Amino acid sequence: MADYQAWIIYNGNLSEEKFIELASWIDTVAKSYSITTKLVKNNHLLPTCSDTGPTLVGYSEPELPHFVIFLDKDVLLAKQFESMGIPVYNNANCIETCDNKSLTFQVLAAHGIPMPKTILAPFVFHQHQDYTPFHQAAKALGFPLVLKEAYGSFGMQVYLIHSMGDLLQKINELGNRPFLLQEFIASSKGKDIRLNVVGNEVVASMMRISSTDFRANVSNGGEMLTYDPSEEEIELAIKSSQLVGADFAGVDLLFSEDGSPLVCEINSNAHIKNIFDCTGINVASYIVPHILQKYKEHLK
Structure with missing residues (x-):
């Protein structure tokens, strides 16, 4: 009998093979160490908060895992496991x-x-309207510069910006999405x-x-x-x-x-x-x- 039980959490909203494959590879190796595993989609677990404490809705196992191998970015779910006393790897703060x-x-x-010189954009609720900070940032970084959305994967939210006009246009397109500006390392x-x-x-x-x-x-x-x-x-x-x-x-x-x-x-x-x-x-x-x-x- 296996000594430990582990859940492997992966993104349930992405059906591409590479996301499932990562979890499967971890699962195969874990079994070789006699770990009883369960592959779980993050969106099949609902963190639930009440005056009785943190719980999860969506699982039917008789007991929770000893630990969780977390292969997703669902920070709130990771934090929920930790608040229930279940170790998470990588931990929620890291994620x-x-x-x-x-x-x-x-x-x-x-x-x-x-690291490349990096300037963090001011936080806004709706849309940037004061562009003074971005003129200052462009002066400090020079063109071309790199604009990165704070959240993004596979380089898909990273843009090479060649002029002030291009920068302001991209900022307007982003709306209230957080981003940073970075020196381009030619x-x-x-x-x-x-x-x-x-x-x-x-x-x-x-x-x-x-x-x-x-x-x-x-x-x-x-x-x-x-x-x-x-x-x-x-x-x-x-x-x-x-x-x-x-x-x-x-x-x-x-x-x-x-x-x-x-x-x-x-x-x-x-x-x-x-x-x-x-x-x-x-x-x-x-x-x-x-x-x-x-x-x-x-x-x-």
């Missing part, structure tokens, strides 16, 4: 920080992590590296290159190459992952003009199929034993 790029850079900047145009960090170790890495887009994401047509990271890159990826509280993460690094690394993004639920196709390394085989060991330490 929240990584999902919001502005929060990510605030955390990293407080610890001197090298030396890393269409090129970055992805390092998968688990605990205190970089377990897999690859370079991504695009000849047609300033973004190197594979989803946008980027090519994958095997890559042997430097000690500086490894240390930066591990430190950045730990600063956001991740047990496992995909850390994306850019190349500055002198070749030194800059943090571009940290993904708390990075997909691992592409890096497996590139390197032959199944990152899930590192994630599961790390979580299991951490849970055992939690019990002490």
